[in-house]
Structure formats: structure tokens, C-alpha cells
Amino acid sequence: MTADRTSSRPPRASLVRRRLGWTATAVVALLLAILLSLAVGSRQIAPSAVLDALLHGGSSDAADIVRSLRLPRTVIGLMVGAALAMAGTVMQGVTRNPIADPGILGVSQGASVGVVLAIAFAGVHTLGGYVWFAFAGAGLASVAVYAIASSGRGGATPVKLALSGAAINALLVSVTTGVLTTKAAALDEFRFWQIGSLAGRDTEIVGQVWPFLLVGTVLVIAVARGLDALALGEDVAKGLGQNVAVVRVVAALGATILTGVGVAAAGPLAFVGLAVPHIARAIVGTDHRWVLPMAALIGPVMLLVSDVVGRILFPPSEVPAGVMTALIGVPFLVTLVRRKTVAA
Amino acid sequence: MTATDSRADSRTDRPGARAEVRAAVRPAGYGLIRIKGGGRSCHDARDLRGGSFLLHRRSALVALGLALATVAVCVAYLCVGESFIAPADAVKAVLHTQWGLGQATPNDLVVGTLRLPRMTLGLMVGAAFGVAGALIQTVARNPLASPDIIGVSQGASAVTVGAMTYGVTSFAVLPYLSVAGGLAAAALVYVFAWRGGLQATRFVLIGIGFAVALRSITQLFLTKGDYLVAQQAKVWMTGSLNGRGWDEAGPLGWALLVLLPGVLWAARAQRTVSLDDDTATALGVRLGRVRLGLVSLGVVLASMATGAAGPVDFVALLAPQIARRMTRTAQIPLLCSALAGAFIVVTADLLARKLFAPTELPVGVLTAAVGAPYLIHLLLSSGGRGRKGGTAA
Numbered sequence: 127m128t129a130d131r132t133s134s135r136p137p138r139a140s141l142v143r144r145r146l147g148w149t150a151t152a153v154v155a156l157l158l159a160i161l162l163s164l165a166v167g168s169r170q171i172a173p174s175a176v177l178d179a180l181l182h183g184g185s186s187d188a189a190d191i192v193r194s195l196r197l198p199r200t201v202i203g204l205m206v207g208a209a210l211a212m213a214g215t216v217m218q219g220v221t222r223n224p225i226a227d228p229g230i231l232g233v234s235q236g237a238s239v240g241v242v243l244a245i246a247f248a249g250v251h252t253l254g255g256y257v258w259f260a261f262a263g264a265g266l267a268s269v270a271v272y273a274i275a276s277s278g279r280g281g282a283t284p285v286k287l288a289l290s291g292a293a294i295n296a297l298l299v300s301v302t303t304g305v306l307t308t309k310a311a312a313l314d315e316f317r318f319w320q321i322g323s324l325a326g327r328d329t330e331i332v333g334q335v336w337p338f339l340l341v342g343t344v345l346v347i348a349v350a351r352g353l354d355a356l357a358l359g360e361d362v363a364k365g366l367g368q369n370v371a372v373v374r375v376v377a378a379l380g381a382t383i384l385t386g387v388g389v390a391a392a393g394p395l396a397f398v399g400l401a402v403p404h405i406a407r408a409i410v411g412t413d414h415r416w417v418l419p420m421a422a423l424i425g426p427v428m429l430l431v432s433d434v435v436g437r438i439l440f441p442p443s444e445v446p447a448g449v450m451t452a453l454i455g456v457p458f459l460v461t462l463v464r465r466k467t468v469a470a
Numbered sequence: 471m472t473a474t475d476s477r478a479d480s481r482t483d484r485p486g487a488r489a490e491v492r493a494a495v496r497p498a499g500y501g502l503i504r505i506k507g508g509g510r511s512c513h514d515a516r517d518l519r520g521g522s523f524l525l526h527r528r529s530a531l532v533a534l535g536l537a538l539a540t541v542a543v544c545v546a547y548l549c550v551g552e553s554f555i556a557p558a559d560a561v562k563a564v565l566h567t568q569w570g571l572g573q574a575t576p577n578d579l580v581v582g583t584l585r586l587p588r589m590t591l592g593l594m595v596g597a598a599f600g601v602a603g604a605l606i607q608t609v610a611r612n613p614l615a616s617p618d619i620i621g622v623s624q625g626a627s628a629v630t631v632g633a634m635t636y637g638v639t640s641f642a643v644l645p646y647l648s649v650a651g652g653l654a655a656a657a658l659v660y661v662f663a664w665r666g667g668l669q670a671t672r673f674v675l676i677g678i679g680f681a682v683a684l685r686s687i688t689q690l691f692l693t694k695g696d697y698l699v700a701q702q703a704k705v706w707m708t709g710s711l712n713g714r715g716w717d718e719a720g721p722l723g724w725a726l727l728v729l730l731p732g733v734l735w736a737a738r739a740q741r742t743v744s745l746d747d748d749t750a751t752a753l754g755v756r757l758g759r760v761r762l763g764l765v766s767l768g769v770v771l772a773s774m775a776t777g778a779a780g781p782v783d784f785v786a787l788l789a790p791q792i793a794r795r796m797t798r799t800a801q802i803p804l805l806c807s808a809l810a811g812a813f814i815v816v817t818a819d820l821l822a823r824k825l826f827a828p829t830e831l832p833v834g835v836l837t838a839a840v841g842a843p844y845l846i847h848l849l850l851s852s853g854g855r856g857r858k859g860g861t862a863a
Contacts, residue, residue: 223612223614224671224674224675225612225614225615225619225674225675225678226614230614230619274846274849274850275849277849277850285613286849288612288613288614289613289614289791289845289849290846290849292613292614292787292788293788293841293842293843293845293846293849294842294846296783296784296787296788296838296841296842297838297839297842297843297846299783299784299838300784300834300835300836300837300838300839300842301839303704303708303832303834303835304831304835304836304839306704307704307705307708307831307832307835308826308829308831313700313701313704314697314700396682396685396686397679397682400678400679400682401679404675445690446689446693448686448689449686449687449689449690450686451686452679452682452683452685452686453683453686453687455679455682456679456680456682456683459675459676459679460662460676460679463663463672463675463676463679464662464663464665464672464676
């Protein structure tokens with residue numbers, strides 16, 4: 127056992143060093159992504175001019191573009207990327223299912239249903255109005271998923287969580303498509319929201335969702351150790367002194383809030399919540415205290431880079447970020463998944 | 471393994487003890503069916519070589535129940551619509567139009583030409599998706615893995631919607647494009663997931679990755695295309711039996727017939743794959759080959775069904791899970807999955823035709839509405855059943 131451990135695992139100090147190294151790399155990548163997001167677009171602005179506009183104001187065209195268009199977009203990209211990545215990490219941890227993510231477990235779909243109903247029946251057509259409907263939908267969906275999974279004997283086992291998530295997701299999809307097929311007018315508006323995009327979001331959204339982002343982050347960080355214990359199985363987690371039910375509920379609550387933040391601000395962006403946790407785990411191992419911050423760093427990088435690429439791919443029109451995340455993320459995911467055995 | 475050993479032992483035993491031993495080696499919940507009328511006496515163990523097999527009693531009952539439910543829904547399907555036709559008349563009309571029995575009735579057109587072909591297609595699509603889902607969930611060892619999650623449906627959609635966007639709208643060509651798309655997507659996933667073997671988790675993850683990427687491409691086509699194309703593509707993408715009939719049902723029927731031996735093989739091979747890798751390998755199962763066979767079969771079935779009716783969502787995910795939770799077997803039962811799938815699709819299409827008449831919803835909107843509540847009910851009522859872990863679950 128001990129011999130095995132020394133041969134297969136680096137000693138503690140070098141592990142920490144490696145993790146710190148990767149974290150630093152991720153921070154640098156994030157800063158680069160932010161700079162790109164501010165400087166690149168249909169009109170290129172030199173990095174020096176970007177910094178100038180941010181620090182000293184000024185009223186040139188370039189400064190205006192940076193401050194009024196690109197800055198809000200970048201901030202939202204940061205928030206949404208971090209929120210979805212952390213939500214995905216926690217969901218995979220709680221369900222012990224490597225393919226769990228806000229989309230598959232129905233939480234994003236709950237938010238979508240909220241938005242569809244808002245467009246079709248409540249006559250809400252502003253982004254500021256969608257936010258609350260998306261939140262409500264996400265909340266209701268995850269409460270339903272959890273309630274179904276935890277009923278009956280055995281409580282919320284991973285398999286039951288995954289299945290009830292899938293069932294609720296299926297149900298909600300049929301509600302969404304039902305409304306959209308009968309109300310063609312809603313389809314046109316919804317189809318652009320549905321893909322997920324960072325374009326045309328204003329700073330108002332940032333002000334509305336940042337408290338939720340904070341609360342969600344605090345909740346999931348608080349149960350990081352609990353999630354580590356859960357990964358060993360329920361009985362072991364209990365033996366380690368974790369209150370399994372509390373860990374699950376708090377984690378689920380945090381993940382729901384974070385998903386709500388992401389979906390409300392940018393639409394149901396696929397893939398960030400699924401792929402980023404795997405990438406983060408491949409880099410820093412399975413310790414959630416490292417994986418969560420790492421995911422919060424990588425998520426925005428992926429989202430911002432996707433957004434930037436989407437801006438310059440087919441000028442003058444933009445490819446929505448939600449389309450690009452998958453196209454950019456898949457090669458990474460495939461490479462990492464192929465490289466090592468997957469920690470579920 | 472042990473069963474045959476102890477049966478061999480039992481031959482050397484005293485006659486009285488033999489029956490007890492044989493009863494003991496029979497797994498719980500199974501009945502022994504003898505082909506050669508051994509009856510209950512079984513005074514010779516050689517009877518067993520005359521042909522006998524174990525039958526899971528509960529599965530048999532569930533299959534029977536599902537079959538009856540499906541038949542009932544089919545009759546209702548033929549009767550209900552714009553005009554109501556009494557069940558007896560509907561059956562007469564079917565007999566006359568299909569086999570020339572009895573006299574022509576005024577209902578022949580409505581039942582035989584409009585409703586029956588569509589229903590047949592629904593049955594076959596449902597069964598195909600049910601089996602495909604069961605196979606892929608077994609290989610992936612993950613209840614969330616189904617053809618509509620690991621990229622088959624998305625590949626079909628991407629190719630089809632792309633063709634629609636660039637002006638291909640004839641329904642004579644599109645199904646073949648969807649089948650090609652589904653198969654191509656699956657082949658890609660397989661190639662990328664293969665690394666000296668096919669590890670279940672890796673396969674599913676890469677499948678999902680491709681699925682999301684392909685869905686994004688589909689969305690890209692949708693946003694690029696004009697409004698009408700988007701509407702049409704949207705209907706196709708939710709799966710619809712509207713205006714489909716013998717033209718689609720024929721090829722699908724033949725394909726299913728051709729694949730039937732494969733499905734029979736799969737029903738046996740499945741059991742070994744649902745064990746963990748090491749155990750299966752130790753038992754002499756060629757895991758890689760068996761998995762490739764099962765997945766290919768599932769993908770072909772799913773692609774065919776998608777080509778015929780569009781990606782009818784969630785049938786492949788829900789039907790196997792419903793079947794398994796009804797039969798309470800360790801593996802996903804194939805026959806029951808097929809029946810559950812057929813039942814879900816036909817019921818959903820019946821509702822789709824009637825619910826918002828005269829507006830007709832695509833069947834894919836309602837498959838989830840039919841299947842999901844029942845799965846939720848099963849989850850609520852079943853509890854853990856003491857079966858933990860997510861192997862074939």
C-alpha cells in the first residue's frame with residue numbers, strides 16, 4: 127500500500143507546487159481572455175488603448191466601445207462561465223455521475239421553461255424581466271428533481287438523482303416545445319435566447335445577479351470537503367463524519383443558484399458545466415477545494431475565448447457564444463478524456 | 471456456472487434430495503420452462519437436455535401486460551381521430567384493407583390508409599428506440615446514456631437540418647441523410663473513444679461532447695436559415711409521424727426484420743457486459759467485440775428510427791428505464807423495452823393528434839409527457855430495492 131503510494135503519487139509538496147503552478151497558469155489565461163474580450167471584435171482596439179479607456183476614461187470612440195459594449199459583455203462572461211462551471215462540478219460530485227450537468231439534470235431546462243412562459247403568456251420581452259422567471263424555473267426544477275430522487279427507500283442515490291433529473295428534463299422539454307410549436311411568434315424570439323449568447327446584455331443584469339453568484343459560490347465552497355467524502359460512497363462519507371443529507375441539499379442549492387445565474391444572464395449555454403469540471407479535475411486532481419476554484423477560472427476562459435472567436439469568425443454577423451463553446455470545448459474534452467482514465 | 475456444477479452433482483445424489491437441490495439452484499424469481507413436456511415429475515435429469523430454459527416470471531408478466539396495453543392503445547388509435555369509429559368496425563376495416571377479408575366498409579380510407587400506416591410506423595419507431603436505448607445504456611453503464619444523448623440523434627439532426635437550410639426539402643431524400651448522419655456521428659465517437667479498448671465512461675463523455683457540438687452546429691443552421699426553414703426544421707427535430715406512412719414504415723420494417731437475429735444475440739450478450747470489466751473478462755467474454763456489437767446494433771436501430779420519424783426524444787432514455795424498473799431485473803430487459811417504447815410512441819401520437827385538435831403537435835413533444843411521469847412514479851414508489859450502484863441501472 128505505502129510502497130504503491132510513493133511510486134504512483136508524487137509527494138505532497140510537489141503536488142501542491144503543481145497545483146499552484148496550474149492555478150497561476152489559469153489566472154494568466156483568464157487575464158489574457160479578458161484582454162482579448164475587451165480588445166478584439168469587429169473593430170480591433172490596441173491593448174494599451176483598452177487599459178487607457180478603463181483607467182482614465184476619455185471620450186474617444188474606442189473608449190466608448192470598450193466601456194459601454196465590451197466591458198459589460200466581458201463581466202457577464204466572467205460571471206456566467208464561473209457560475210456554470212462550478213454548478214457542473216458540484217452536480218457531478220453530488221450525483222457521482224460524470225455526465226451530470228445543469229443541462230442534463232433539467233435545471234437549465236427549468237430556467238428555459240420559465241423564460242418561454244414569460245415570453246408566451248406573461249408578455250415579458252426584456253432581459254431584465256427574464257431573469258426572475260429563469261431563476262424561478264431553475265429553482266422549481268431542482269426542487270422537483272431532488273424531491274423525487276430522495277423519496278422512497280435509500281434516499282437520493284446517485285442513480286435516482288440522475289434518473290429523476292432526466293425525467294424532469296424530458297418533461298420540461300416537452301412543455302417548452304409544446305408552447306413553441308403552438309405559439310410560433312414566441313419561437314422566433316426564444317430561438318435566439320435559447321442558444322446562449324453574451325451579446326446585447328447590459329450592465330443591469332450584472333447588478334441583478336452578482337449577489338446570487340456570491341451566495342452560490344459560498345455554498346458550494348462550503349461543502350467542498352463533503353463532496354470529497356461523498357465521492358468515496360455514502361457509507362464512507364458517513365463514517366468520515368459528514369452529514370450526507372446536508373451536504374447534498376446545500377450542494378444542490380448552491381448548484382441551482384449558480385445555474386440560475388448563468389442561464390438568466392446568458393441563456394442555457396451548453397457544455398461549460400459539463401466539460402470544465404473534467405478539465406479541472408484532469409489538471410489538479412479530485413480534491414474539490416482545488417477543483418472548484420480551478421473550474422471557476424477555466425469556465426470564464428472557455429466562455430470568453432468562445433465569445434471572441436464567435437465575434438471574428440463570420441464578420442459582420444456574430445456566432446453566438448453558446449455555439450462556439452461546444453465547438454472549442456470538445457477538442458479539449460476529447461484530448462483530456464483520452465489522456466487518462468476518467469474520475470467519475 | 472455454479473448452477474450446472476451442482477446440477478451435475480445432483481445426478482449422483484439420492485433421488486429424494488435431487489429435487490430439492492434443483493429447486494435451490496434455480497435463481498429466485500425464475501420459473502423453469504420445459505419444452506419436452508417433462509411436466510412436474512422430472513424423474514430424470516436428462517430431461518433438462520431435452521430443452522428447458524429459465525423464465526423470469528415477473529418479466530414475463532410485465533411483457534404480457536405491456537403487450538396488452540399496447541394492443542389496447544392501438545385499437546384506440548385506430549378508432550379515435552377526426553371521426554370516431556367503433557372498435558369492431560375499425561378492426562373490420564383493417565382486416566379488409568390489409569388482407570381482403572370481409573366487405574369494403576366506408577371506414578376503409580380513414581382507418582386503413584390514414585391511421586394504420588402511421589400507427590405501424592409509430593410502433594416500430596418506438597420499439598427500435600426502446601431497444602437502442604437499452605443496448606447503449608447497458609454498454610455505457612449509465613442510465614443517462616441513450617442515443618439522443620451520445621450524439622446519434624444530433625448527428626442525424628445536424629445533417630438533416632443542414633440539408634434543409636440549403637434547400638433539400640424532399641422527404642424522399644432526408645431519411646437517408648439522417649441515417650447517414652447518425653451512423654457517421656456514432657463512428658466518430660467510437661473512433662475518438664477507442665484507446666486500446668472501450669472504457670464506458672470515456673465513451674459516454676466523448677459521445678456527449680460530440681452531441682453538444684453537433685447540436686450547436688444544428689443551431690447554427692437554424693439561426694442562419696430563414697424563419698420558415700427554422701419552423702420546418704423545428705417540427706422535424708421534435709420528431710413527427712404526421713404524413714408518414716407505408717413509405718417510411720416499409721424500409722424500417724425490413725431493417726428491423728434483418729436486425730432481429732442481432733437483437734436476439736444482444737439479449738444474451740447483454741448479461742455479460744453488465745458485469746464489471748474484470749469479472750466479464752475473467753469469464754472469457756471478449757468485451758471489446760461484444761460492446762462494439764451491442765453499440766453498433768443500438769446505433770443502427772436508433773438511426774433508422776430517426777430517419778423514419780425524426781429524433782423522437784426521450785423514448786430511448788425512458789423506455790428501458792421504465793421496463794427495468796417494472797421487471798426489477800438486474801439487466802435492462804430488451805423485449806419489455808421494445809414494448810414500452812412502442813407503447814409510449816403510439817400513446818404520445820394519439821394524444822398529439824387529439825389534444826389540441828385541429829392543431830397537431832409533433833409526437834416528440836408528447837413522448838416525454840407520456841413517459842416521464844410514469845418513470846417519476848416508478849422512482850417515487852420503488853425506493854431503493856436494495857440495489858445500489860450504477861452498473862446497468
